[in-house]
Amino acid sequence: MIQPPERRPLPTRLLAALRAAVGDANVLTRASELYVYECDGLTLDKATPGAVVYVQSAEQIQAIVRACAADDFPFVARGAGTGLSGGAVALGGMVVIETARMNRILEIDAENRVALVEPGVVNLHVTKACAKHGLHYAPDPSSQGACTVGGNVAENAGGPHTLKYGVTTNHCLGVEVVLPSGEIATFGGALPGLPGYDLVGLFVGSEGTFGIATKIWVRLTPNPEAVKTLLAVFPSIDSASRGVSAIVAAGILPAALELIDQQIVHAVEAYLHLGFPLDAGAVLLIELDGLRDGLDLLASRVMDCCRAQGCLDVRLARDEAERLLLWKARKQAFGALGRICPSFYVQDGVIPRSKLPEVLAKISESVQRHGLRNANVFHAGDGNLHPLVLFDERDPRQVTAALACNDEILQIVVDAGGMLSGEHGIGIEKLHFMPRVFSPADLDAMRAVRKVFDPQNISNPGKAIPSRRCWEVKGHEPPARLLPPGRKI
Amino acid sequence: MALDAFLTQAAGALGAANVLRDPALLSALATPDFAPSGLCRPGSIEELAALVRLAAEARVPLVPCGGFTAMSLGARAPKDAVAVSLQRLDQMVAYEPSDLVATAQAGMSFGAFDETLFEHGQCLPLDAPGTSTLGGLCATNRSGPRRFLYGTLRDHVLGLTYVTGDGVIRKCGGRVVKNVTGYALEKLQLGALGTLGILAEVTVKLRPRAETQSVQELSAPDFDAGFAAVRELAARLPFSAVAVTFPGKPFSAQFGIEASPPDHARLLRELEDAAAALGGELHETGALEVDADFFPAQPRRLQALELPGGQLFSPVLAARLSWSARPGDFLEQARKLDVLAGDAGFGFFMGFFEFPAHFVAELYFPQGFSPKSASAVLRAVKPAAALPAVGSTTSAAGPSTNATDAASSGAAPAPSRSNVVAAVTPATGAPNIDLVLRELRASGCAVSVLWRAPNLALAEPVFGPPRAEWDWMRKLKTEFDPHRILNPNRFITGI
Secondary structure (H helix, E strand, C coil): CCCCCCCCCCCHHHHHHHHHHHHHHHEEHHHHHHHHCCCCCCCCCCCCCCCEEEEHHHHHHHHHHHHHHHCCCCCEEECCCCCCCCCCCCCCCEEEEECCCCCCEEEEECCEEEEEEEECEEEEHHHCCCCCCECCCCCCCCCCCEEEEEHHHHHHHCCHHHHHHCHHHHHEEEEEEEEECCEEEEEEEECCCCCCCHHHHHHHCCCCCCCCCCCEEEEEEECCCCEEEEEEEEHHHHHHHHHHEEEEEECCCCEEEEEHHHHHHHHHHHHHHHCCCCCCCEEEEEEEEECCCCCCCHHHHHHHHHHCCCEEEECCCCCHHHHHHHHHHHHCHHHHHHCCEEEEEEEEEEEHHHHHHHHHHHHHHHHHHHCCCEEEEEHHHHHHEEEEEEEEECCCCHHHHHHHHHHHHHHHHHHCCCCCCCCCCCCCCCCHHHHHHHHHHHHHHHHHHHHHCCCCCCCCCCCCCHHHHHHCCCCCCCCCCCCCCCCCC | CHHHHHHHHHHHHHHHHEEECCCHHHHHCCCCEEECCEEEECCCCCHHHHHHHHHHCCCEEEEEECCCCCCCCCCCCCCCCEEECCCCCEEEEEHHHHHEEEECCCCCEEHHHHHHHHCCCEECCCCCCCCHHHHHHHHHHCCCCCHHHCCHHHHHEEEEEEEEECCCCCEEEEHHHHHCCCCCHEEEEEEEECCCCEEEEEEEEEEEEECEEEEEEEECHHHHHHHHHHHHHHHHCCCCCEEEEECCCCCCEEEEEEEEEHHHHHHHHHHHHHHHHHHHEEEECCCCCCCCCCCCCHHHHHHEEECCCCEECCCCCCCCCCCCCCCHHHHHHHHHHHHHHHCCCEEEEECCCCCCCEEEEEEEEECCCCCCCCCEEEEEECCCHHHHHHHHHHCCCCCCHHHHHHHHHHHHCCHHHHHCCCCCCCCCCCHHHHHHHHHHHHHCEEEEEEECCCCCCCCCCCCCCCCCHHHHHHHHHHHHHCCCCEECCCCCCCC
16 A cells, blocks of 8 residues: 655755745745645645745756755645646645746747747646737647646646647657756757657656756647537437547547536536537537638538437537637536536546447446446547546545545556556556556666656655555555545545 | 677577578678678567577677668667667557557568558558668657658657667557656657667557648749748648758749648649749649658668578668558659669758748758768758858858759758758768768757768767757666667767
8 A cells, every 4th residue: 555655844954945045935834825735636635745935947946956955855846736646746745846936938939839938837828928920839738727837748738639739748849957956957949859869758747756847848839720619419428439439430630529428518507508408418529620621521521420329419619709618618617517516536547549438338337336426528539538436525435435436447447458647647646556557667667767867756756656665565555545634544 | 709609599599590690691781880790580579578688698789670771870880789680570469440559569661561551541641661660760760751740750659668778578658649657758769779778569649541642843933932932831731741852943842732632622722823923833743752761772782681581671672652652652653763763963852840940951862872972961950040050051061073063052042041951962071071060060950960971981970969968868878778788879979
């Protein structure tokens, strides 16, 4: 069983160094202030930071990291705290380095389609800043109005439109990084295709375990000439997922292909009143983009695929306003769930797209067997599931059941030839499953790489890659959640 | 002798027929870049791992080989190195067309792979010779003009199985199209030239093959106007490849179109309009000839080399695979090229690489090539900021033959007009290539030497002067290959 690391008090010398680096006002240490930082978007795992430090420059981060290294004290970077795998949780009372104030867009080079941004820049702000050039930043997580580019880089974030345009790693050209030693290094840069190993590709998605990005060169993508957004209504989640498999198998590559099931439709409808069909078993939100010439043909092919799988109705967004409303429904789905249940647990497994129907059926069966309800709203075109297990966090039995469901769902994903996470990261919550998809030799290679960059193991330790101990000695047991006293499982 | 003992042990592990030691045969394999002291052909991933373990114990350097189409890439191999041919690891492992994902062994030829995908209307959108292997393509991270639309292997490789320098089989990534489970070690292996591990299996994301494909050539009387029009078109429209061939006559550009019929018609219309506005012409050429083999086919001799158990290598052609044609049309195109082969000459093609203002200039050999001349093939990536500094590139090339003149005259207009880097091939020897490299690098270009003539010694490093981040690459190398037996000293300095 993975034990939460023992809590270390913040050394006095380190606290003094933090204050010296950023000024007293930018170091939070009071319990009431730290409370806000005890978890990220994964609310089941909590740990109170030793301190939270607001930073505004790479040099400040460097000073803090050096001070942490001198005291062998762990640190974790935090953007907007929207992560869903516990990546920003300050296990064992780490120092939280809050980058949200490093929010300058340093350069937009429209001709070369590249922007240089600081890590605290909100994802959507990049798109807004380059909109006048007809460009956008393609990775679009649902939290894009809040989440930061630095956090996106740490988790290799995705989003609906990554189906066609690729995830963060496909749009990240270079990073300036404060390494765990305090050294500032630059990997890659504005120029693609430099000789040498792809350290940028390695850094993106490393969950803060190789250091902290302080500048990021991102690619900007031209806006499509035309967009068509369809809402296809299906009698059941099974028929909708067969529709997805059919579209993929037909060789159609939509910009986005999202599945929203009945539970979510109801929750969203109660909140946004879009006129969604409440009797639908599931709907597909399908976005097609490209040259306007070919879009009608493409749309008719998509409709053919849907109808062949029993689609009841296809609605085309009439105008941009309606299109945005459909996307609002999709992107606020998690929030809308609050109307129908107090807590939910979202998974992020990815499966081969031909296996969607069978895997969704198994997941549903598992959740029901545990006496809970589930909902689905996910990037179906990628095979990137987001099964939501609905429960009440105040009821310990439901928490236990939800966690058991979580493990069953991951196993269903692994059995289908899938992987544990498509865009949320391993963080804390999926660590114990890593040995089921990787051999000890595979994990050893990852640990070796980690050690190259972080020999002291102080950069977000306990995340992303399981320590040797947890799989060798204890096998594949589920983790002890970092729950507050009284709610232990 | 450690080498002899190693080869004897290798013969025990792989079978004597799969370890080539005969000096006469080995000398037939030798190229100026690599003269192997032995050749081993493992028949399974386990045999490959066993072989690497033996080499690690004996400290024998290994040079992984696929289709022998890019052996000239990188610094020259050490004299006592043994070739590891992946030729027998050539099977498709898993292919589920409805997932658009395939896993194949690293020694599978790109041609055979592509043919299987073709039957299902899918493709891996690379520009590569059919004789190259998937493992070799990954190790060299090879891409061609179609990266303009499709990106590179970096955007398509989902997972890898590889053998590290300690002889351990490891996997990274997965078989799904989106994955953040663990570190992206597959990214590290792409373009690493096998220095972090010998690739054994490759899983890639596939693309549907476009219904309508064509290559259109736009010619115009005025270079400046033509070039400006091409830049505008390339920035605005989703062509799959855009290339300007130098020297222009006076201006000529090729456009790859891979699209649905309505989109194809639209793109064609745009080109027709542009041609009309330029007072030029547009015609369909059928095949994009810019994918040139950067690497002249020096192993042509291998065709005749027979080993017990069959032919060692499939015939290596000076392949210019037509990316838009069916695999079956390949030979037809090769024949066409042979017809043209009498006109010796250089040219280079300039691909629009990812951004409209970043260009890659790649020298190629459109119509035959004499490897005797002291030439080099350079790949230069250049930032917009370095633009004005490149002017002297062509003059730096010094005295030249007609062939060089052709390249120079193409390059001359570039610095004043656009962000083009001209890779120049002088015929007067090494100092000039070094000078060109230095000039380009001083101006901020990242320049790699893709190929150089057999007798050409270079003072400048093949992959450029060290950058700060190379220190981290060397540290990673130590973890993956502690005994430094995988392609030692062929990659960036110290690796």
